[in-house]
Amino acid sequence: MxxxxxxxxxxxxxxxxxxxxxxxxxxxMDKLLSCTPLPxxxxxxxxxxxxxxSNMAFILKVIVEVLKxxxxxxxxxxxxxxxxxxxxxxxxxxxxHLGITEQTVGAPIRSSMNVDYIGETNSGTPVYMDQHxxxxxxxxxxNRIKAHTAFRGKVxxxxxxxxxxxxxxxxxxxxxxQGGALKMAETIESASKMALxxxxxxxxxxxxxxxxxxxxxxxxxxxxxxxxKETELxxxxxxxxxxxxxxxxxxxxVEEMGKxxxxxxxxxxxxxxxxxxxxxxxxxxTVKRIAVLDLAEQSFGNAQGVGLADFMTDALxxxxxxxxxxxxxxxxxxxxxxxxxxxxxxxxxxIRTAVQSLGPQLDNxxxxxxxxxxxxxxxxxxxxxSIIEELKQTNKSFDIIRQFRMEFNEAGQLQVKITRHKVKExx
Numbered sequence: 001m002x003x004x005x006x007x008x009x010x011x012x013x014x015x016x017x018x019x020x021x022x023x024x025x026x027x028x029m030d031k032l033l034s035c036t037p038l039p040x041x042x043x044x045x046x047x048x049x050x051x052x053x054s055n056m057a058f059i060l061k062v063i064v065e066v067l068k069x070x071x072x073x074x075x076x077x078x079x080x081x082x083x084x085x086x087x088x089x090x091x092x093x094x095x096x097h098l099g100i101t102e103q104t105v106g107a108p109i110r111s112s113m114n115v116d117y118i119g120e121t122n123s124g125t126p127v128y129m130d131q132h133x134x135x136x137x138x139x140x141x142x143n144r145i146k147a148h149t150a151f152r153g154k155v156x157x158x159x160x161x162x163x164x165x166x167x168x169x170x171x172x173x174x175x176x177x178q179g180g181a182l183k184m185a186e187t188i189e190s191a192s193k194m195a196l197x198x199x200x201x202x203x204x205x206x207x208x209x210x211x212x213x214x215x216x217x218x219x220x221x222x223x224x225x226x227x228x229k230e231t232e233l234x235x236x237x238x239x240x241x242x243x244x245x246x247x248x249x250x251x252x253x254v255e256e257m258g259k260x261x262x263x264x265x266x267x268x269x270x271x272x273x274x275x276x277x278x279x280x281x282x283x284x285x286t287v288k289r290i291a292v293l294d295l296a297e298q299s300f301g302n303a304q305g306v307g308l309a310d311f312m313t314d315a316l317x318x319x320x321x322x323x324x325x326x327x328x329x330x331x332x333x334x335x336x337x338x339x340x341x342x343x344x345x346x347x348x349x350x351i352r353t354a355v356q357s358l359g360p361q362l363d364n365x366x367x368x369x370x371x372x373x374x375x376x377x378x379x380x381x382x383x384x385x386s387i388i389e390e391l392k393q394t395n396k397s398f399d400i401i402r403q404f405r406m407e408f409n410e411a412g413q414l415q416v417k418i419t420r421h422k423v424k425e426x427x
Contacts, residue, residue, distance in 0.1 A: 001405040002367060003385045006418070009378060010397040011211025012240045018058060021215055025062045025205070028220035032203040033070065035222070040071040042137035044202070045130075046107070047079035047162055050094045052260035052298060052376075053144045053207060055215050057099040063140065063205070064107045076100070076109045077133050079141075079166030081173035082331035083259070083302070085324045088112050090300075097298050098260075115169050118198045121190035125179065127164070128172035129199055139167075141204040145233045147241060149264040150276060150334060153185020154231045157263070159204040159221060160192035167195070170331060177333045181276050189227060196223050206233050211242040212379050242378040244270060244370055245398065246387055247285040250362070251354050253371040253382075255417050257305060257316075258296030264337060265305025266292065267375040273308045275336045291354045293347050293414070295319040296374070304328040307339040310357075311350045317343050346412025373418040380418050 016024060038044070044067055048060060060076065067074040076095075084090030088111040095101065095109065102108050115128035133139050143166070145158035155161070165173045165188070172191075179187045195201065204221040206229075221229045244252070257265040268274050272285040291311040295303055301321025306312060317340070329338035344350040355367065371382035380401065383391075391398055407415040 001407055002364065002369065003403070004369070004371070004382050004406050004416070005385070005388050005403050006380060006382050006401040006416075007245065007388075007391075008380050008399045008401055009242070009245060011242050011379070013210045013212055013214065014216045015210055015212075015214040016217065018055070021055060021059070021218065022062050024218050025059060026066055028205065028218065029063065029066045032220045032222065036138070036202045038070075038072060038138055042072050044072050044074045044138045044140060045077045045110075045133040045136040046074055046140050047133075047142050047166060048076045048095055048100055048109075049143055049162060049166055050078075050080035050083040050091070050098075050259060051144060051263065052098060054209060054213050057104050059142065059207065059218065060100060060105045063142065064105050068106070074107045075132070075136075076105060076107055077130055077167070078109065078111045079130070079162055081165045081168065082170040082327050084300075085321075086113065086170040086327050086331075090324075094300060097300065113169050115171050119194045121187070121194055123179075123187070123190065125187055125191060126175050127191045127194045128168045128175070129195060130167045130169055133167055134199055136200060138200050138202040140202055142207070143204075144207040144209060145230060146209070146237045147234070147269045148184075149262060149268045150274065150332070151181045151184040153189070154234075155185060155189055155192075155227055156234055158234060159206055159230050160188050160227065163195045163201070164188045164191035170327075173331050177331060180333070181279050192226070196226060204230075206230065208233060208237050208240075210240045213376055216240065241269065242376075244285055244372070244378065245381060245383055245396065246368070246370070246390055248368060249285060249287045249370050250358055250368040251289045251291065251351070251370075252287045253351060253369065254290065254292040254309070254374065255372065256294045256296045256374045257292050257303070257309075258299030258374070259302050259304065260296050260298035261374040261376040262305065264308065265299070265303060266290075266308050268308065270375040270378070271308060275308055276334050277336065288358060289354045291350045292316060292341075293350070300324065302328055303338070304332075305337050306341065307337045309341045311342045311344060311354045312340070313347055313350050314343055314345050346408075347414050348408040348412035351414075371418070382416070382418065
């Protein structure tokens with residue numbers, strides 16, 4: 001059997017303790033709220049997305065506490081486009097599974113798919129906003145800022161996208177996506193400018209995470225500096241992104257995919273696959289085959305991104321909620337990302353077939369295999385011997401944790417997997 005090594009990778013890792021994070025939230029909000037005074041009992045909508053952002057429930061809880069201390073009336077709005085099956089109940093359920101409930105954050109959640117038209121961009125894209133948010137006295141936009149999984153631009157996944165797509169619900173999200181991936185950055189920026197002008201948005205709170213999925217910082221963003229500041233924070237976030245240990249891989253084994261790890265289930269920025277019609281694939285990394293083994297429970301059956309893989313297991317297939325997955329894919333217009341790869345009864349069959357598909361001329365001892373828990377947590381990964389030999393010739397910092405051989409149990413499951421990282425919320 002193949003000789004494998006579990007290694008620890010080292011990424012840029014500034015991080016805030018919960019105490020420091022609480023202090024930073026309070027400081028940023030005090031500064032921003034002093035510039036946007038509200039009368040007592042004014043209602044304030046706070047956006048809550050569908051991503052597994054580290055410490056998100058804690059962050060929202062502190063925001064609520066700060067607003068209540070100022071005699072304001074905060075409430076949460078699920079801002080997640082078409083996620084949760086594009087239903088009000090489904091979006092509340094998504095938040096519940098992320099540890100975000102009325103009890104944990106201390107504020108009511110007002111969920112609806114109803115939106116109001118607020119205008120259109122110069123290019124003619126209509127802009128919509130959630131009715132609950134639009135009727136509030138103020139809106140605080142909260143989101144993680146990071147590289148998007150379908151396009152490149154000055155703003156990608158972050159505060160502007162949360163306005164244009166998250167608060168736009170399925171109707172707004174559909175119009176934003178209609179222009180295609182190549183125009184997405186421009187459309188999101190122009191739509192968010194329209195919303196900033198014609199809605200009660202007060203300010204934004206941008207969350208930055210390090211290469212270990214930890215909170216590196218939280219930065220307040222005023223309406224006046226919105227897009228410039230978000231561009232700067234995006235550049236910082238990209239510098240801290242985790243990565244695979246090498247660029248050339250024969251087989252990438254992904255233990256779990258899911259919306260809690262990436263909007264596309266598996267982050268295209270990590271695996272080097274866009275699978276978007278008309279968009280050229282990235283030059284690096286080059287991954288010949290991808291086998292994905294399971295779908296995270298926190299994805300609630302949404303297997304958007306499964307089409308980025310070549311092989312999958314029957315266990316994953318049985319967890320797929322087609323309605324949720326198809327709704328997400330149709331809204332985004334990236335249909336190939338939801339198309340099914342080859343399905344095999346066990347992990348062993350999927351992996352062995354993936355290796356066989358590389359061709360008989362490939363020497364097993366030279367196989368370049370990387371096994372990861374998911375595309376978000378890459379601090380510890382498993383690699384084959386040939387990759388270890390390459391890493392020793394580079395300047396990359398890594399430690400070998402253990403050495404073993406690839407084996408399967410009687411059920412055909414991998415005997416050794418990286419410790420699964422679940423979505424953790426500390427309250």
